[in-house]
Amino acid sequence: MDKKIDQVTAELRSYLPDVKQKSVVVLLHDVENPAPYMQLLNDASQTILFTNSSSTYKQIDNEKLPKTNNVILNCAEFKNCELQPNSADVGVMIKSFNLLSVKEKESVLSKLLTVLSDDAYCFVYEKEWIKDNENHSSTPIDLINYFHSSTSKHSDNKTNYGFALVSVRPLQTYVQLKSEPFHLCFLFKKVHYIDAPETLRDFLDQQQYSKNSVLRYEKIFGPGFVSTGGLDTTKEFVATLDLKPEHRVLDIGAGIGGGDIFIAKTYGCSVIGVDLSTNMVGIAWERLLGLTDAKIKVSFEIGDVMKLEYDNNSFDVVYSRDCILHIQDKHELFTRIYNWLKPGGKLFITDYCCGKKPWSKDYEAYVNDRRYNLLTVQEYGKYLEDVGFKQVEPVDGTNRFADCLKVELERINSMKNEFISEFSDEDYKHLVDGWESKLARTSEGHQRWGIFRATK
Template sequence: MDWIRNMMTEFWKEHSKFATVEEMMLDSNAQELTQHELPEILSLLPSLAASDVLELGAGIGRFTRHLIGKARHVTAVDFMEKFVEKNKKDNSHLGNAEFIQADVTKLDFPKHSLDVVFSNWLLMYLSDQELKSLAEKFIMWLRPGGYLFFRESCFHQSGDCKRDFNPTHYRSPAYYNHLMSSLLLDESDQTEKKCYGFDMVLNKTVQTYVKMKNNQNQLCWLMQKVRRDAVQQHQGGFSTFQEFLDNQQYTRRGILRYEKMFGSGFVSTGGFSTTKEFVDMLNLTAGQKVLDVGCGIGGGDFYMAKTFGVEVLGMDLSSNMVEIAMERAVKEKLPLVQFEVSDATKRRFPDAAFDVVYSRDTILHIRDKLDLFRKFYSWLKPGGKLLISDYCCGEKPWSPAFQDYVNQRGYILYTPQRYGQFLSEVGFSNVRAEDRTEQFIQVIKAELQRAEKMKEEFIQEFSQEDYDAVVNGWTEKLQRCETGDQRWGLFYATKE
């Protein structure tokens, strides 16, 4: 392993002679990029008030000075002596900070001593084994509830700096997702069993690079250290809800099967027709900002941006969904639409950030709906609108078959009336809670008829087994609706 570290040392000696931002970012356009991406990256961080922050790969202090201004204490670490000297010289007077020159693979900190680990362009300079070992340390160093933020170049080089050799590992986002979500730290003692892992808060492209360089390969992540033990049962043994979604409910093949039923670009009931009907209720105007919670593969977002000229941020916890949405976005060439993998229950936005919050058949997955609706209320501007369609239920008792279905999917369902009450309770005005089950039934019947017409094409594209699974699934939905157990609700509300 020493020869790898020596090679990395030589690489950075070559690129740290003058300790400039251009050297550190390996890009001749570094000044302008920094001006735009600094506020973007900082806006994604959790609150740093009263927190102990470890910044790895701090370089000459592009981020250090901003972190010092917000945190209780910052430890800024870099490999290269010249970078550390410049960072210390420029930023040590700003507040409580320590500057360390060290190889991160040899670093150690006490257990539970940090609230945030921040790393910008570091992990791609580590081998797979070094990365795994450091990630295990991260989860040990962080206090429960603490955060890990990291940003990497994926797939290929981004900076235009000439390199005689390049020891960087350009990994796929899926590699980082899998590594971080599979970590498990056992901190059990004699009195209590305690395991910790990382939950995804967000994973998204750095928009500065999309806008300035048409580069989709700069990605960042925010993960949170959480207790693991309690969540495993209801997701069939998957350690995170996201793993359950990506490996069971929304595999890539499963998503494309759904799209075949719902129509190109859509994975929710009624496809384009219900999207058009519901979006038309919002009276969108050019320049408005829309948040789509549970955006799926993005068909509704492309429709809103193209038709009304609105800016749309589509978020989904399924990385498979977002991966497909981002592939489509490249073809659509719509800079007004952005996508991110994120957890709506953990994501933070400034108050009054959006004109519209829109969500289709997603919130059925979320347990604390009241808390989520409070977030929606705070994220909306005064006069902002909320539109949700979602799976609901009839009054209890439910049939055993419906109870089994809900348990197997991990859904948390309410009657349309109760759902509407939640929205009123958090402060929304003009709440309309409509039971649209009859429309749902008609849409399912139409989709089943379409499936019958394209049966051969469907089987050719997927398989007989896939066709049978989808048709059976749709038929069961019909039966659940006809017994009165399953309902479909449409909810509209405004923030006064």
């Protein structure tokens, strides 16, 4: 087994849910070498494998793998299987889902919801994204939408089950060696809808970061950007980080990816952009799929940065723009970032901050409505120092923020007719009112903007 296969197998294992002493149902269709995928499941108590490929079946059947589990091979269609309901602890699909027709996808997911036990995980690895065939997913978002639209009723005929997205992570081996960012590992969880509370991702994707809202923001910030100052502030701030081609950058709150693509193109370094919002990353993937000639080392993940794991001492720079305001436990977040950075690594953040209380009722309502968790600039800097960062530079950049707001407001006013034709008059008024309100809150001293630099 060559080094690349070893690296890919190790990455897949790190993203795979725990299978130790569990019953796993697997869909593994026509793959060139099934052995590494089977080895991922050695710790399972039972592996029930379905493949419609006689070649894959024969290879697994003949392979002398060090199996400690009971492998049941089925050269049959999973959608027609007769497994007992709630009998599998984990579902795994390897390079199989996108090969199915639309009806087959729906049947397979319905069957999975029946076969998987409550709160079971389903892991999906896909690498092909074909745009010109109606029987294939055209983008990773299509795959997510298939899972999200699948539901199944419990035997009581009342309880609805479905799949909730946990994360989507690219295999970095392919990003680094081949600049291929779409070898993606999806993790879903079977959820009982009646008990499922609204998550922060649900709130963001359905309200502030609905796709329409994101595209409106991009119109005012500039192509590829949804943070203050767009490309102008990105160029300015990134220029201070002394980036080298060998560096690895983690962008927390990557948005629609313009900043990460700029960093990778300009400095040649490797960039991982992570965001909780499915809508944000979906747009970033669309833009990245369009860069057919660009051999850059950039990839995007969907996930909760408070739960995702990265190796300690693995990043040269952690970068974040106007995102951490959504995260409540900043001490825990900064501790995680500190651990991920290499010794001497740099942290750069811009973020919404606040003035000291009491706040105006208008500002209090704004913060509560957005579910922001804000600190003063000084409190922010103290958190960074408390977790061990050195050379902490907390700067109140509110004046710069206000200047950016004015430029952006002038831009949107100058393209009023174009904006209304692309969106609506209501969207235009909403955006203008929002920017004018931000300017009012900054002048009152309530809304602040912090710029933070620190070193591990």
